[in-house]
Amino acid sequence: MEFKKCPRCGNFFHSDLxxxxxxxxxxxxxxxxxxxxxxxxxxxxxxxxxxxSIDTGINTKNLNRYLGTAEFSGILNKDSKK
Ligand SMILES: [Zn+2]
Structure with missing residues (x-):
């Protein structure tokens, strides 16, 4: 486990999450x-x-983070991906 900074609130925590x-x-x-x-x-x-972000109420910072994860990585059309 590594020491991480929470991307939502900025607190440091120790977890696999x-x-x-x-x-x-x-x-x-x-x-x-x-x-x-x-x-x-x-x-x-x-x-x-x-x-x-407007439609879901999720802030863009978190959205970009989710869209970069394996689950959502295929959602946005990227030039490097087909
Ligand atoms: Zn947090």
Whole structure:
């Protein structure tokens, strides 16, 4: 386990999780919201992070973090990916 800085609240924590214990619930809620949003709108309508942020209420910083994870990495069209 490594010592990490929580990307949501900035607290340091020691865990295998991506966020600290205090943020875990909100983190999971946000990810669930994002999954639902993609299910409802389809990936072709999920290309604008700003728009997703407005529609879901998830801030862009967290959104960009989620979209960089393995689960969501295929969502945004990237030139380097096909
Ligand atoms: Zn936190």
């Amino acid at each position: 991506e966020v600290c214990q205090a943020c875990k619930t909100n983190e999971n809620l946000d990810i669930q919201k994002l999954r639902n949003y993609i299910d409802l709108n389809g990936t072709e309508n999920c290309q604008n992070v700003q728009q997703i």
